[in-house]
Amino acid sequence: MHQVDARRLLCPMPVIRTQDAVRDLEPGDELEVICTDPGVKHDIPVWSRINGHEVLEIREADDEIIVHLRVGER
Amino acid sequence: MSETPRKAVALISGGLDSMLAARVIQEQGVHVEGINFYTGFCVEGHTQALRKKDRDKPKRNNALWVAEQLDMPLHIVDIVEEYKDVVINPRHGYGAHLNPCLDCKIFMVNKALEWAQENGFDFIITGEVIGQRPKSQRADTMPVIAEESGAFDRLLRPLCAKNLPPTLPEREGWVDREGLHDITGRSRKVQMELAERFGFDDYAQPAGGCCMLTNEEYSRKLTDMWRHQGDKDYELDDVMLLKVGRHLRPRDNFKVIIGREEGENRFLEGYRKQFTHLYPTSHNGPLTLVDGEASDDDLELAARLLARFSQGKKADSVTVDVVRRGGEPRSLEVAPLRPAEISRDWYI
Ligand code: SF4
Numbered sequence: 001m002h003q004v005d006a007r008r009l010l011c012p013m014p015v016i017r018t019q020d021a022v023r024d025l026e027p028g029d030e031l032e033v034i035c036t037d038p039g040v041k042h043d044i045p046v047w048s049r050i051n052g053h054e055v056l057e058i059r060e061a062d063d064e065i066i067v068h069l070r071v072g073e074r
Numbered sequence: 075m076s077e078t079p080r081k082a083v084a085l086i087s088g089g090l091d092s093m094l095a096a097r098v099i100q101e102q103g104v105h106v107e108g109i110n111f112y113t114g115f116c117v118e119g120h121t122q123a124l125r126k127k128d129r130d131k132p133k134r135n136n137a138l139w140v141a142e143q144l145d146m147p148l149h150i151v152d153i154v155e156e157y158k159d160v161v162i163n164p165r166h167g168y169g170a171h172l173n174p175c176l177d178c179k180i181f182m183v184n185k186a187l188e189w190a191q192e193n194g195f196d197f198i199i200t201g202e203v204i205g206q207r208p209k210s211q212r213a214d215t216m217p218v219i220a221e222e223s224g225a226f227d228r229l230l231r232p233l234c235a236k237n238l239p240p241t242l243p244e245r246e247g248w249v250d251r252e253g254l255h256d257i258t259g260r261s262r263k264v265q266m267e268l269a270e271r272f273g274f275d276d277y278a279q280p281a282g283g284c285c286m287l288t289n290e291e292y293s294r295k296l297t298d299m300w301r302h303q304g305d306k307d308y309e310l311d312d313v314m315l316l317k318v319g320r321h322l323r324p325r326d327n328f329k330v331i332i333g334r335e336e337g338e339n340r341f342l343e344g345y346r347k348q349f350t351h352l353y354p355t356s357h358n359g360p361l362t363l364v365d366g367e368a369s370d371d372d373l374e375l376a377a378r379l380l381a382r383f384s385q386g387k388k389a390d391s392v393t394v395d396v397v398r399r400g401g402e403p404r405s406l407e408v409a410p411l412r413p414a415e416i417s418r419d420w421y422i
Contacts, residue, residue: 008344010314012112012135016152039135046138051147 004033007064011039015047018069022053025071030056033067040065048072080248081105081195082230083186086148087284088136090277091201091233094268096144098232099199102249107195108148109186110137113157113178114313115285136278143274153185154310161287162306166218171293173285175210176218183223190228197228197243204234205259213237233257233265286317295321298422302326302366311345315363318342321422322379328366329422330376332383349399352380356393359384374406381410 004021006014014035021031033044044067045055052072059066084096086108100106141148160181164174179202186198204213216238220229227241235244236256244251257264269277286292295316300306302323315331318338323329333339339361345351349363352373362380364373373396381392387410395403 012110012116012138012150013152015135015138016112016150019150043135043138046135046142047148047150050138050141050145 002029002031004031006033006035006037006040008036010037011043014040015043018044018047018067019051022051022071027071027073029071031069031071033069035065035067036063038065040067044069079103079105080197080243081107082197082199082243083190083193083195084108084146084199085182085186085201086110086137086140087201088140088278089201089284090262090265090269090274090279091203091206093140093144093201093274093277094265094272095199095201095232096140096146097272097274098254098268099230099249100144100146102253104249106144106146106199108137108141108144108146109189110148110150111153111157111182111185112150113161113285114154114310115161115287117284117286140277149189151185151189153181156185157181158308161308169207169209169288171288171290172296173287173293175207176215179210179215179219180222183219183225183229187223187225187228196248197230197241198225199230199232201233202231203257203259203265204237230254286313292316295422298323298329302329311348315345315365319360320383322416322420323422324375324379324417324420325372328364328368328372328376330379331363331365332380333360333362346397347400350397352377352394352396354381354384354386354392354394355405356391357381357384357386357389359386359392374408377406377408378411379416381408382413382416384410386410 002021002025004017006017014033014037018033025031041058048055048069054070054072055067056070057068082099082104084092084106086092096106096108138148160174160177164177166176169175183198190198202211204211220226230241230243233255234257235254237258240251243249299312318341319331319333321329321331333342342361342363345363350368351364352362359380360383364376377394377396380394384392386392391407391409394406394408396406397403
């Protein structure tokens with residue numbers, strides 16, 4: 001599982017970090033983005049939808065939000 | 075129309091105009107992808123993310139929202155570092171506040187051009203409208219942007235193209251000039267009609283522009299920061315901190331940043347290692363960062379000021395822990411400043 005640490009970053013930086021990480025991954029790879037800005041609960045799913053990736057799960061624990069996604073074909 | 079499917083990259087700010095421009099070109103069968111630039115000054119969400127009262131409101135990134143409405147991929151590009159030169163040395167000067175709109179446009183179109191060349195895209199579109207903005211969207215600035223960005227006639231403005239000479243995509247028949255528009259001026263009427271025709275509602279209508287640099291209060295804080303540090307440099311953290319909290323400068327050599335509520339305090343907490351900071355321990359109250367070189371006497375003043383913003387504001391004394399950058403906490407017993415002792419001029 002690949003991970004991106006986007007804690008303390010405010011949107012859209014977590015989205016940019018996600019985008020940069022996904023660029024180096026293969027379709028089907030999975031990635032976890034660890035964030036603190038609640039905006040990611042909205043922004044990463046939208047970004048994933050328009051760019052053809054799939055959010056599998058969003059977990060929240062101790063002020064952290066972990067977005068788990070699978071890289072799509074595009 | 076030519077046989078080859080042509081590709082355009084659209085500058086997407088998150089506002090209505092760039093959204094319409096992209097849609098107009100999509101309608102002509104061109105493959106359009108969006109590009110959005112993150113400068114550090116973007117209004118997007120930051121303050122909402124911080125302030126607790128706004129936390130539960132549905133919040134969105136407008137550029138992403140636009141891309142979703144248009145069903146097109148969006149590329150968000152971090153230009154924080156390179157953008158500094160635009161803000162610090164705008165060749166064409168600033169607008170009403172510290173917004174270097176013309177240089178900013180030139181810079182962004184140039185970046186989009188680079189991106190287009192790297193990714194095999196044929197032309198660039200923007201939502202510019204002649205006469206829309208006094209400084210950057212005038213008939214005489216349109217060619218300046220096209221030329222200085224290096225995009226020349228690969229830059230198409232679908233909303234006002236009919237008032238401008240035909241560009242390469244029009245001459246080559248990649249797009250039909252007849253399907254483009256001739257909008258001018260500040261009236262939003264035609265845009266509203268187009269929005270309705272395309273079925274867009276709930277789009278963002280940013281008041282000033284797309285960034286904090288058009289905001290008077292923000293520009294004042296940035297000017298103050300530049301003046302006191304003696305040059306116009308900045309880091310991303312600096313420009314973020316200018317969006318957060320109350321900023322007061324009781325003395326020339328330092329200012330304080332006082333969190334206004336829980337979300338801001340939490341954000342400021344992330345800066346404790348980098349800044350001398352204070353917080354009340356006898357009462358509830360905000361975290362305060364001290365920016366500048368402060369003496370013990372300065373810190374006592376900062377503590378008294380902070381006490382005024384704490385729940386102990388009416389108490390005889392408030393205990394405040396002061397932590398110098400990288401140091402250990404030291405407790406001070408201070409009397410909160412009285413309102414009359416806080417000069418209006420301290421507020422930046
Ligand atoms: S408002 Fe800000 S982002 Fe928009 S063109 Fe002006 S400087 Fe650039």
